Amino acid sequence: MEHIISFGEKYSEKNRPFYIEMTGISYPDPAYHIRRENSHIYCFEYIIGGGGSVTVDNRTNHPVKGDLYILPKGSDHDYFSDPDDPFEKIWMNVSGPLCDELVHVYGLMGVLIVKQIGNVFPIFREFLDICENKELMIDEVFDRCSLVFHKLILTISGKLREERGGNHDIADEIKAFIDRNIYERISIEDIAKHVSLSPSQVNRVFKKSFDMTPYNYILNRKIGTAKLLLKNSSLSVKEIAYKLNFADEHYFSNVFLEKTGVRPKNY
Secondary structure (H helix, E strand, O other), rough: EEEEEEOHHHHOOOOOOOEEEEEEEEEOOEEEOEOOOOOEEEEEEEEEOOOEEEEEEEEOOOOEEOEEEEOOOOOOOOEEOOOOEEEEEEEEEEHHHHHHHHHHHOOOOOOOOOOOOOOHHHHHHHHHHHHHHHOOOOOHHHHHHHHHHHHHHHHHHHHHHHOOOOHHHHHHHHHHHHHOOOOOOOOOOHHHHHHOOOOHHHHHHHHHHHHOOHHHHHHHHHHHHHHHHHHHHHHHHHHHHHOOOOOOOHHHHHHHHHHOOOOOOOO
């Protein structure tokens, strides 16, 4: 059973910096199971009680009461309740350039689960209450909710900084170096030289902070950039592969297919 507020195609995300597809509360249901391929939305979900399994692109976690998990845009999502102690959770499904930017700026790319984040239920509840307010125009709903969403992102970022401790600054510097050089051919050796660590230390520090290797982050960022170029430029697939410093067009096409489920020419 779920309580859902949904915004349909009438309020399409097109030309909106922040778009809410739906939000709501899921009550315990042993049969609860949702799958998405190459999701066009971000899902932020806070566990009120119970538990289950969450898989994103073959990475699986088992969140419980007090945990928050993030299902990123552009990934495959597969999540379901523990049949003996099913999820109770409050959630929001959102998209738009503002989401992309906040997730990127606050270092949440690659973050799947935040353990025992503290009581963020009031933030989710505020978000849901705004969406339920029939006296508000739709633009005002989206604008007010964008501020609440930003508050949630700040809370998540603060919790992650607390968990990462001293290695956080180094991991962030590695991430920033990759972001600044996304059009270059970046090696682990290049990164290691930049932050004065060994390649193995770079891998260990980065994975501890972002739950993925620098190599996978580089590929994800390059494919994310490729998506923007395919949508918003007249560059050919071959030109984009060259611009992003892939070895060749064929390799770029295979990586794009692996990450998105479609060939770049069909995206």
